[in-house]
Amino acid sequence: MAVPAENTPAAPASAPPAIAFEGVTIRFATPSGEIHTVMSEVDLAVEEGTFVALVGPSGCGKSTLLNAAAGLLFPPAGTVRVFGETLTGINPHAAYLFQQDALLPWRTVLDNVCLGLTFRKVPKARAAAEARRWLKRVGLAAFEDRFPHQLSGGMRKRVAIAQAWIVNPRLLLMDEPFGALDVQTRQIMENELLELWQETRKTVLFITHDLEEAIALADRVVVLSTGPARIKGDYAIDLKRPRDVAEIRLDPAFNALYKRIWADLRDEVLKQEEGAHGA
Amino acid sequence: MARERPPAVVATRKRASRWLVLALQVGFFVLVTGTWQAGATTGWLDPFFFSKPSDIAGRMAEWILSGYIWPHLIVTLTEAMAAFAIGIVTGVLAGLALARVELLAAVFDPYIRIFNALPRVILAPILIIWFGLGMGSKIALGVTLVFFVVFFNTFQGVREVDPVVLxxxxxxxASDHQLMRHVYLPSAMAWIFSSLHTSIGFALVGAVVGEYIGASQGIGYVVSQAQGVFDTTGVFAGLILTSIVVLCIDLAIEALERYLLRWRPQS
Structure with missing residues (x-):
């Protein structure tokens, strides 16, 4: 792709954003019948080709926002637009990387990677060839006949990445995808993700509660406040690319950004803690 | 690979314990039949009511060698397998439908409860009136037993689908149809299989009880004939033969289950 290595969005300014939340409000009825507002009036636009990280205290409704972008959940107020079009069902442009294991446990690695193509009725042989290419890409060529439970957590994540990427989505939604991995594996996976992203420059909406991860990966970090969630801060991360997540943490610019954003985030985490103890 | 060692260790341990279990199983059998045989020989157990293991074994051998039992066994097995197959298909379809369509589940819930609580043997007379003394009534009785076991398990299996996977x-x-085929059905498969172990027994219960109440062929008929002349040896021989057949079918189901559910982690 003819995208410069720096931090410029791939799409011209006139193109509609890859994803736009407009006045999105989400409420749930609790079992006791109370109405719990998870987020109110959230406005957020993500330009095509950018890597945006959403951070916020746990339980602030980050996942809810992502599910609204996926079309898995419909906000009672406000609209979600995908490339300019109002979302009315499952988002056809998006792939989703879940924190939990989301592979079909009864399918082999190869069949799992094929899944999106199978659902789109791509001929079997072509789907398998494409899947093998992706398995090779994520370093799991030798494991195509295994079942998910026979793989380690990191390997299962790689399969999930191949499964999401194979359908060539324009938008990638990631809900703390590496949250369940150990620190070392996590760093390896973050680097692999960045490498893949560098090649394709797909729009990414990445959720994490780990601010370091957010800064290391993203072009832009959006801080959500604790419930009901609103946008508290929006920071451009102008660190050089390509990055190595371990090295970038030693960059003085990284530390400066971390301090600035953490000041914002800390208040929310504290508020959330107080709320939890008060309840 | 770090994983390759542990399974080898587990396998050896499993094997050792399997021999022990087998030895104890045989020991238990010898103990029970030995006591029975001794009791019947010494007169502690009245052979008129309890027969004798040696007599029963002799009778079974006689039945098998003379070819007398085969037609009866084939009739009973045909009835049981037909009931089993029809019960599985209808049970799975109904389970999938009711688990997916909230309204259907709500409407049929009370009727299913009532019908399931009903002792099915009570239906045998009416089924014989409807379907006659032949195989039809036995199959129908078996279906009423198998259907509910498979239905409830399928329903539960579909309800327990991991929402993240879904x-x-x-x-x-995935389209609705694809979700059904690739997600709901495989997810319910483990539940369906556990229901098959119970329902193969039920299919045979349906066949044998139906034959016992009214038929001219089948193991149930043989047992009922033997009972009519106070031939306890014949009754026991029929019972044991049926049990052996059920055990064989259950082992076959287990092998199929092991193959189809090979994706599951061994615990």
Whole structure:
């Protein structure tokens, strides 16, 4: 792709954003019948080709926002637009990387990677060839006949990445995808993700509660406040690319950004803690 | 690979314990039949009511060698397998439908409860009136037993689908039909299989009880004939033969289950 290595969005300014939340409000009825507002009036636009990280205290409704972008959940107020079009069902442009294991446990690695193509009725042989290419890409060529439970957590994540990427989505939604991995594996996976992203420059909406991860990966970090969630801060991360997540943490610019954003985030985490103890 | 060692260790341990279990199983059998045989020989147990293991074994051998039992066994097995097959298909279809369509589940819930609570043997007379003394009535009785076991398990299995796996498939653009085939059904498979072990027994219960009440062929008929002349040896021989057949079918189901559910982690 003819995208410069720096931090410029791939799409011209006139193109509609890859994803736009407009006045999105989400409420749930609790079992006791109370109405719990998870987020109110959230406005957020993500330009095509950018890597945006959403951070916020746990339980602030980050996942809810992502599910609204996926079309898995419909906000009672406000609209979600995908490339300019109002979302009315499952988002056809998006792939989703879940924190939990989301592979079909009864399918082999190869069949799992094929899944999106199978659902789109791509001929079997072509789907398998494409899947093998992706398995090779994520370093799991030798494991195509295994079942998910026979793989380690990191390997299962790689399969999930191949499964999401194979359908060539324009938008990638990631809900703390590496949250369940150990620190070392996590760093390896973050680097692999960045490498893949560098090649394709797909729009990414990445959720994490780990601010370091957010800064290391993203072009832009959006801080959500604790419930009901609103946008508290929006920071451009102008660190050089390509990055190595371990090295970038030693960059003085990284530390400066971390301090600035953490000041914002800390208040929310504290508020959330107080709320939890008060309840 | 770090994983390759542990399974080898587990396998050896499993093997050792399997021999022990087998030895104890045989020991238990010898103990029970030995006591029975001794009791019947010494007169502690009245052979008129309890027969003798040696007599029963002799009778079974006689039946098998003379070819007398085969037609009866084939009739009973045909009835049981037909009931089993029809019960599985209808049970799975009904389970999938009711688990997916909230309204259907709500409407049929009370009727299913009532019908399931009903002792099915009570239906045998009416089924014989409807379907006659032949195989039809036995199959129908077996179906009423098998259906509910399979139905409840399928229903539960579909309800227990991991929502993350389901959402992932939806994000990959699975249609409703594809979700059913690739997600709901395989997810319910473990539940369905556990219901098959119970329902193969029920299918045979349906066949044998139906034959016992009214038939001219089948193991149930043989047992009922033997009972009519106070031939306890014949009754026991029929019972034991039926049990052996059930055990064989159950082992076959287990082998199929092991193959189809090979994706599950061994615990």
């Amino acid at each position: 959402n992932n498939a939806r994000m990959l653009q």
